[in-house]
Amino acid sequence: MIQDLNPIYLKLADKICDNILWEKYKANERIPSVRDFAAQHEVNPNTVMRTFDYLQQNEIIYNKRGLGYFVSENAAELITEIRKRNFRKEVLPNMFKQMEQLNISIEEIIEEFKQYKTK
Numbered sequence: 001m002i003q004d005l006n007p008i009y010l011k012l013a014d015k016i017c018d019n020i021l022w023e024k025y026k027a028n029e030r031i032p033s034v035r036d037f038a039a040q041h042e043v044n045p046n047t048v049m050r051t052f053d054y055l056q057q058n059e060i061i062y063n064k065r066g067l068g069y070f071v072s073e074n075a076a077e078l079i080t081e082i083r084k085r086n087f088r089k090e091v092l093p094n095m096f097k098q099m100e101q102l103n104i105s106i107e108e109i110i111e112e113f114k115q116y117k118t119k
Contacts, residue, residue, distance in 0.1 A: 008043060009050040015041075016055060017079045025071045031061060033068055058082065 006014075019025045031037070034052060038045040052069055055061045060075045072078070099109070 009047050009054060012037070012041060012043065012048065012051040013054050016051070017060065017083075020060070020071055020075050021079060027071050027073050027075060030068050030070050 016025070016031065025031050032040065034045050034048045037051075038048045041048075052061065052063075056063060056069075058078065059072055060078055061069045062072055063069050098104075099106075
């Protein structure tokens, strides 16, 4: 079984990024405060602060002093690029290794993907 070893603050960042991609949080709109987000997810506000710092460093959100945190104009594009890069760097190599170990051909994967797309 594969365990998710990501720290809590990165899991929370993923939740915020998902909400941005699903347009629950839109560009230039305010996201929940540190305290509200911490209460919603039953985590320490310091953990949420670390999450917000991470997102701010990646230019996904920005801080308006005294008003809170807001979604950056190009947040969705940044999230997509970060996730694509991580997918290529982390997921694909593991997937290819598993395919080789299990003797699964790329043609089988393509067929599964086609079936997935028609659902």
